[in-house]
Amino acid sequence: MAFSAGARSWHGAGVKKLALVVLAACGSRPVSAPVLPADPAARGQAAWATPAGWKSETIPFPIEFAPLLLHRGVEELRFAPGMFDPAKPGYWSYAFVWRVEDPTVLDAPALARELTGYYQGLIAAVDTKERITARDEIVVRAEPDGAAFTLTAHIFDAFTTARPLDLTGWAARTPCGDGALWVFVLAPPTSPVRAELDALAHAATCAQP
Numbered sequence: 001m002a003f004s005a006g007a008r009s010w011h012g013a014g015v016k017k018l019a020l021v022v023l024a025a026c027g028s029r030p031v032s033a034p035v036l037p038a039d040p041a042a043r044g045q046a047a048w049a050t051p052a053g054w055k056s057e058t059i060p061f062p063i064e065f066a067p068l069l070l071h072r073g074v075e076e077l078r079f080a081p082g083m084f085d086p087a088k089p090g091y092w093s094y095a096f097v098w099r100v101e102d103p104t105v106l107d108a109p110a111l112a113r114e115l116t117g118y119y120q121g122l123i124a125a126v127d128t129k130e131r132i133t134a135r136d137e138i139v140v141r142a143e144p145d146g147a148a149f150t151l152t153a154h155i156f157d158a159f160t161t162a163r164p165l166d167l168t169g170w171a172a173r174t175p176c177g178d179g180a181l182w183v184f185v186l187a188p189p190t191s192p193v194r195a196e197l198d199a200l201a202h203a204a205t206c207a208q209p
Contacts, residue, residue: 047209048097051196055083056078057079058076059075060073061074063075063118066121066122068114071104074099076099077095080187080193084159090191092165092186092191094186095200097181097184102179104182105180111142112141115142115153123158127156127162131162132158134164135156137154137164139153140153147172148171148173149170152168153166153167166189167187170185181205183201
């Protein structure tokens with residue numbers, strides 16, 4: 001299942017399954033944010049790939065379930081195999097980017113607010129049967145890590161189990177002319193596909209269509 005075909009896969013009217021990252025002080029050790037090359041051209045200009053067996057989703061801004069994110073552009077997501085299956089190694093392991101037309105310069109508190117609102121809205125849109133009652137516990141935390149940010153997320157799996165879930169990862173911003181490219185990686189702390197997620201995130205560039 002894709003994000004937007006759930007909420008129109010992940011973000012629209014038929015959002016059947018969608019619960020995400022609540023970055024919380026969960027006691028897990030933060031994941032260090034890899035340093036991305038400063039020059040986007042140095043990272044190539046091919047389209048952002050979807051690895052074999054992975055799923056992809058593209059959602060335009062403004063996002064229905066997160067109307068307070070006042071950006072223009074698109075969100076692209078790449079889901080590891082088994083994203084919504086608790087028995088699979090790729091469970092809740094994914095990378096996504098915001099390709100925005102505005103500069104979108106966010107400090108750690110602003111980034112945390114945007115991601116918290118994003119996931120609160122996502123879970124509300126997906127959890128139509130109201131299985132998740134502790135929605136006030138959904139929170140995203142971001143900490144500066146050099147030029148990037150480390151992320152910790154406490155969320156609920158509204159897609160399948162409705163149980164709480166902790167994710168860790170990182171985010172980084174690259175200026176792209178008048179706009180920006182924000183890259184995100186989130187996964188359970190022991191996800192075995194984290195190296196693949198980091199490599200995929202490193203491959204995102206401003207020049208990609």
